[in-house]
Amino acid sequence: MQSKIDVAVMIGLGVPQSFRDRGQRVCWVVLINGEQRGTAFSSRAEAEECRSAWMRQLTMAA
Incomplete structure (x- = not known):
């Protein structure tokens, strides 16, 4: 089974409280x-880097 790996944006109350405390709303x-x-x-760049790492890891496990 091939996994689907995506990057999603969270806005508003979906953003962790620690981010909101710093004024970040996304x-x-x-x-x-x-x-x-x-x-x-x-x-997004950090999330894309993590996505790439997951893709490498899952490819090696297959």
């Missing part, structure tokens, strides 16, 4: 088969 997360894996990221 964050990005990595989804594998629709489920969040890991932490929220403050930039």
